[in-house]
Amino acid sequence: xxxxxxxxxxxxxxxxxxxxxxxxxxxxxxxxxxxxxxxxxxxxxxxxxxxxxxxxxxxxxxxxxxxxxxxxxxxxxxxxxxxxxxxxxxxxxxxxxxxxxxxxxxxxxxxxxxxxxxxxxxxxxxxxxxxxxxxxxxxxxxxxxxxxxxxxxxxxxxxxxxxxxxxxxxxxxxxxxxxxxxxxxxxxxxxxxxxxxxxxxxxxxxxxxxxxxxxxxxxxxxxxxxxxxxxxxxxxxxxxxxxxxxxxxxxxxxxxxxxxxxxxxxxxxxxxxxxxxxxxxxxxxxxxxxxxxxxxxxxxxxxxxxxxxxxxxxxxxxxxxxxxxxxxxxxxxxxxxxxxxxxxxxxxxxxxxxxxxxxxxxxxxxxxxxxxxxxxxxxxxxxxxxxxxxxxxxxxxxxxxxxxxxxxxxxxxxxxxxxxxxxxxxxxxxxxxxxxxxxxxxxxxxxxxxxxxxxxxxxxxxxxxxxxxxxxxxxxxxxxxxxxxxxxxxxxxxxxxxxxxxxxxxxxxxxxxxxxxxxxxxxxxxxxxxxxxxxxxxxxxxxxxxxxxxxxxxxxxxxxxxxxxxxxxxxxxxxxxxxxxxxxxxxx
Amino acid sequence: xxxxxxxxxxxxxxxxxxxxxxxxxxxxxxxxxxxxxxxxxxxxxxxxxxxxxxxxxxxxxxxxxxxxxxxxxxxxxxxxxxxxxxxxxxxxxxxxxxxxxxxxxxxxxxxxxxxxxxxxxxxxxxxxxxxxxxxxxxxxxxxxxxxxxxxxxxxxxxxxxxxxxxxxxxxxxxxxxxxxxxxxxxxxxxxxxxxxxxxxxxxxxxxxxxxxxxxxxxxxxxxxxxxxxxxxxxxxxxxxxxxxxxxxxxxxxxxxxxxxxxxxxxxxxxxxxxxxxxxxxxxxxxxxxxxxxxxxxxxxxxxxxxxxxxxxxxxxxxxxxxxxxxxxxxxxxxxxxxxxxxxxxxxxxxxxxxxxxxxxx
Ligand SMILES: Nc1ncnc2c1ncn2[C@@H]1O[C@H](COP(=O)(O)OP(=O)(O)OP(=O)(O)O)[C@@H](O)[C@H]1O
Ligand SMILES: [Mg+2]
Numbered sequence: 001x002x003x004x005x006x007x008x009x010x011x012x013x014x015x016x017x018x019x020x021x022x023x024x025x026x027x028x029x030x031x032x033x034x035x036x037x038x039x040x041x042x043x044x045x046x047x048x049x050x051x052x053x054x055x056x057x058x059x060x061x062x063x064x065x066x067x068x069x070x071x072x073x074x075x076x077x078x079x080x081x082x083x084x085x086x087x088x089x090x091x092x093x094x095x096x097x098x099x100x101x102x103x104x105x106x107x108x109x110x111x112x113x114x115x116x117x118x119x120x121x122x123x124x125x126x127x128x129x130x131x132x133x134x135x136x137x138x139x140x141x142x143x144x145x146x147x148x149x150x151x152x153x154x155x156x157x158x159x160x161x162x163x164x165x166x167x168x169x170x171x172x173x174x175x176x177x178x179x180x181x182x183x184x185x186x187x188x189x190x191x192x193x194x195x196x197x198x199x200x201x202x203x204x205x206x207x208x209x210x211x212x213x214x215x216x217x218x219x220x221x222x223x224x225x226x227x228x229x230x231x232x233x234x235x236x237x238x239x240x241x242x243x244x245x246x247x248x249x250x251x252x253x254x255x256x257x258x259x260x261x262x263x264x265x266x267x268x269x270x271x272x273x274x275x276x277x278x279x280x281x282x283x284x285x286x287x288x289x290x291x292x293x294x295x296x297x298x299x300x301x302x303x304x305x306x307x308x309x310x311x312x313x314x315x316x317x318x319x320x321x322x323x324x325x326x327x328x329x330x331x332x333x334x335x336x337x338x339x340x341x342x343x344x345x346x347x348x349x350x351x352x353x354x355x356x357x358x359x360x361x362x363x364x365x366x367x368x369x370x371x372x373x374x375x376x377x378x379x380x381x382x383x384x385x386x387x388x389x390x391x392x393x394x395x396x397x398x399x400x401x402x403x404x405x406x407x408x409x410x411x412x413x414x415x416x417x418x419x420x421x422x423x424x425x426x427x428x429x430x431x432x433x434x435x436x437x438x439x440x441x442x443x444x445x446x447x448x449x450x451x452x453x454x455x456x457x458x459x460x461x462x463x464x465x466x467x468x469x470x471x472x473x474x475x476x477x478x479x480x481x482x483x484x485x486x487x488x489x490x491x492x493x494x495x496x497x498x499x500x501x502x503x504x505x506x507x508x509x510x511x512x513x514x515x516x517x518x519x520x521x522x523x524x525x526x527x528x529x530x531x532x533x534x535x536x537x538x539x540x541x542x543x544x545x546x547x548x549x550x551x552x553x554x555x556x557x558x559x560x561x562x563x564x565x566x567x568x569x570x571x572x573x574x575x576x577x578x579x580x581x582x583x584x585x586x587x588x
Numbered sequence: 589x590x591x592x593x594x595x596x597x598x599x600x601x602x603x604x605x606x607x608x609x610x611x612x613x614x615x616x617x618x619x620x621x622x623x624x625x626x627x628x629x630x631x632x633x634x635x636x637x638x639x640x641x642x643x644x645x646x647x648x649x650x651x652x653x654x655x656x657x658x659x660x661x662x663x664x665x666x667x668x669x670x671x672x673x674x675x676x677x678x679x680x681x682x683x684x685x686x687x688x689x690x691x692x693x694x695x696x697x698x699x700x701x702x703x704x705x706x707x708x709x710x711x712x713x714x715x716x717x718x719x720x721x722x723x724x725x726x727x728x729x730x731x732x733x734x735x736x737x738x739x740x741x742x743x744x745x746x747x748x749x750x751x752x753x754x755x756x757x758x759x760x761x762x763x764x765x766x767x768x769x770x771x772x773x774x775x776x777x778x779x780x781x782x783x784x785x786x787x788x789x790x791x792x793x794x795x796x797x798x799x800x801x802x803x804x805x806x807x808x809x810x811x812x813x814x815x816x817x818x819x820x821x822x823x824x825x826x827x828x829x830x831x832x833x834x835x836x837x838x839x840x841x842x843x844x845x846x847x848x849x850x851x852x853x854x855x856x857x858x859x860x861x862x863x864x865x866x867x868x869x870x871x872x873x874x875x876x877x878x879x880x881x882x883x884x885x886x887x888x889x890x891x892x893x894x895x896x897x898x899x900x901x902x903x904x905x906x907x908x909x910x911x912x913x914x915x916x917x918x919x920x921x922x923x924x925x926x927x928x929x930x931x932x933x934x935x936x937x938x939x940x941x942x943x944x945x946x947x948x949x
Contacts (some may be wrong), residue, residue, distance in 0.1 A: 014703035022691040025729075096687030099653055100745070104704035105676045265655055265669055331670050527658075535608060535660060 015114025059142030066137040078191030082183040085166025088115040090179035108261035150222040164253035171260035265329040300398035314361040323427035369403025408503035415510030422513040467494035604784035610659035625813035634795035635788040637805035643788040651681040680746030684757040690731035720744040736767030756787040796932040865928035871921035
């Protein structure tokens with residue numbers, strides 16, 4: 001760490017240095033900063049004055065101003081950060097300097113770091129300019145210094161994510177305007193969602209742990225630092241989970257940026273695979289920990305919560321790797337030889353990627369289900385909640401059903417995606433089709449049922465049309481089990497049948513796809529070998545000519561004209577061509 | 589048409605650039621079809637073709653920016669798709685219409701690229717500023733430079749890491765004549781420093797003075813490639829047959845068919861080469877001057893066109909000098925001598941004429 005900082009000081013990233021020099025030449029920056037600070041001061045001061053006029057206590061005024069200021073600052077960062085991030089790479093592309101920068105031999109990681117550093121420096125300057133305004137609530141009291149400091153820290157960390165988000169998106173975009181528009185269109189709803197939904201939801205949980213935290217406030221985190229006593233829960237909720245919640249997306253965005261900056265012949269998916277190998281267990285652990293803090297739910301409901309949460313992550317990852325390449329390029333093959341075990345396992349290609357996804361997505365679902373079943377008491381007294389009786393065997397059946405169904409469903413999605421990928425030449429249609437398949441299987445059956453008028457009552461046997469959908473288990477089967485439905489009853493058996501169909505379909509599609517893929521790679525390898533052989537023959541002929549002292553060039557001069565282009569090369573469904581575009585999914 | 593000292597081109601060594609059976613397809617269209625050519629160390633290679641012929645596409649493959657659909661490109665013996673990092677170290681690439689950072693000074697601009705290349709020695713930026721003669725601009729903002737100056741700055745940029753091979757895509761496309769001449773002189777300087785240079789253009793006159801070799805590409809296919817002199821000899825062998833029957837290469841005469849000029853029955857020294865035309869402007873009686881030249885040694889035909897004589901002859905520049913001396917000796921005032929076409933233009937016309945394809949884009 002120290003060595004890294006020392007390197008930063010002695011050899012600043014050239015891109016950062018240049019952007020700072022360029023920025024220093026823009027006279028507008030200080031004026032804009034001053035204007036922003038003044039506006040914010042007037043606004044916050046105005047609100048404070050108004051509230052004072054209503055004779056509110058200074059302490060509560062301070063609290064409200066604190067929330068107002070940081071809400072505003074949050075949205076400023078949510079808009080400015082992505083825009084600054086998007087600006088960095090897209091402006092080089094548009095200014096036609098990008099390729100020139102690439103050709104200097106700078107590594108994509110260096111470029112990404114330099115670009116990030118420059119955008120982050122700019123936004124940090126904005127935040128620092130706002131600092132005096134952020135201290136205004138102090139005048140009224142009711143806010144502790146810890147809260148203000150932590151709030152600013154949160155702002156800085158959020159700025160990191162928002163800049164990285166803009167950078168990751170712009171690494172794919174060709175035009176500056178497009179990059180900024182797309183980034184803002186994606187960032188603003190995302191930030192609003194975080195603010196309006198995720199924040200308050202988390203605050204409910206925090207309120208349950210520490211009643212001093214108000215329920216329903218999005219910006220509760222700094223307050224919690226003030227009220228929470230140091231202990232296990234402090235470390236868990238205020239340190240470990242926030243670190244994971246910020247660290248994983250930040251790392252993800254960095255890897256996406258790198259993948260988009262790398263050329264198609266490089267191994268673009270390795271970084272994201274490495275990320276996934278960490279993110280999958282962390283996500284699962286996070287879900288398990290959180291489920292421990294949700295009371296008033298039966299074991300099967302908690303299991304469903306964790307499993308569906310993990311399936312959501314699984315769908316995201318399948319979507320992420322949907323455009324994986326058929327196999328490694330010539331260059332990556334050479335590079336892979338002699339690398340470590342893990343690196344070899346995570347090589348680019350459809351077959352290794354499918355294997356990785358099955359091991360890291362399907363298998364954990366099965367293991368979690370087995371563990372859950374072991375931990376759920378199979379005998380003992382029935383528990384009651386809200387009038388319904390939960391018989392342990394019902395609970396166990398439900399857990400097993402949900403686990404089997406979801407594992408089968410994920411297996412199906414993996415197989416289907418692999419299959420679609422093999423069928424599409426450039427990989428462009430895979431993601432839309434995956435979304436379509438998700439919609440058709442998860443939501444479609446319900447729409448069909450509703451249109452046919454079969455969903456009027458959950459006990460209506462016609463409701464089985466919705467059995468292909470994973471939520472059927474939660475909405476219908478569970479009730480059927482509770483009211484004494486046996487395994488043979490249609491509402492219980494149908495989902496099981498569909499689970500088996502999903503599993504079989506997924507395995508079959510995946511097998512077929514990897515076989516086809518292997519054939520394509522073999523064909524491509526043969527073509528490459530053939531090309532190599534012909535080039536070597538040509539070299540040998542040239543060598544002979546040279547030996548017999550004929551000027552080689554004289555012979556070559558009209559070559560192109562004499563030998564008309566002989567044969568067209570194979571259709572471009574080659575390995576190199578099918579290298580994926582790894583990109584940020586529009587909705588994470 | 590080089591009046592310079594012959595440059596040293598090591599044609600027996602490995603080529604600095606080897607393009608072999610390159611194919612590229614966009615959609616259903618083959619943009620490059622089996623493009624093959626070599627550029628040898630020390631050459632200035634002119635890559636000529638009309639708009640849309642595929643020059644930029646080929647160059648981008650060479651510059652590791654585009655993955656070819658099939659075929660191989662080697663720079664200095666390194667396969668560009670296998671080891672782009674190493675290729676980038678030996679290559680200086682100037683894209684067509686390259687951008688610059690406007691809000692930095694010339695020196696900062698170059699310092700940035702020097703840093704990006706990881707160049708540690710501090711004198712490099714000074715050296716390239718000196719070499720490209722933009723030292724006096726070093727503290728100007730890049731935004732204030734003229735197009736010609738920007739182009740020099742780009743050249744300075746690609747020289748920073750001392751690459752062996754320079755690839756310039758239309759380096760003179762938007763320059764005025766003066767800036768063109770300056771760039772041309774600079775390129776010659778660079779060649780004398782041992783660089784191999786490939787430059788593309790669709791303007792022949794831009795290349796004719798400096799190139800040692802050319803490749804002509806049309807609609808994605810190489811029409812011809814090689815040293816200018818050699819190609820000229822080849823074409824002379826094919827088309828010059830009527831005017832100067834080549835010794836021992838009679839087989840090629842079957843390709844004749846495009847030359848319309850009547851051939852004179854003058855005695856010929858066949859190894860002098862193809863028929864050329866020089867335009868001679870003389871004061872006084874043109875008809876008398878034409879009569880005086882007619883039937884001279886090596887003179888094939890003489891026509892009066894406008895205010896000048898078009899003299900068809902075989903031989904080198906000595907023949908032109910001899911002709912001028914003779915006219916002066918006979919009392920005609922010679923005020924101008926110029927070749928009807930440069931060698932390159934002749935090659936271009938012949939090469940593109942024989943392929944039966946249209947030359948335009
Ligand atoms: N990315 C691309 N997608 C589709 N077609 C392309 C692409 N790049 C080039 N082409 C086509 O390939 C052909 C060759 O283009 P290229 O730029 O190589 O020509 P050029 O010889 O450099 O022409 P110019 O003299 O105009 O620069 C053109 O017809 C062009 O339309
Ligand atoms: Mg071009």
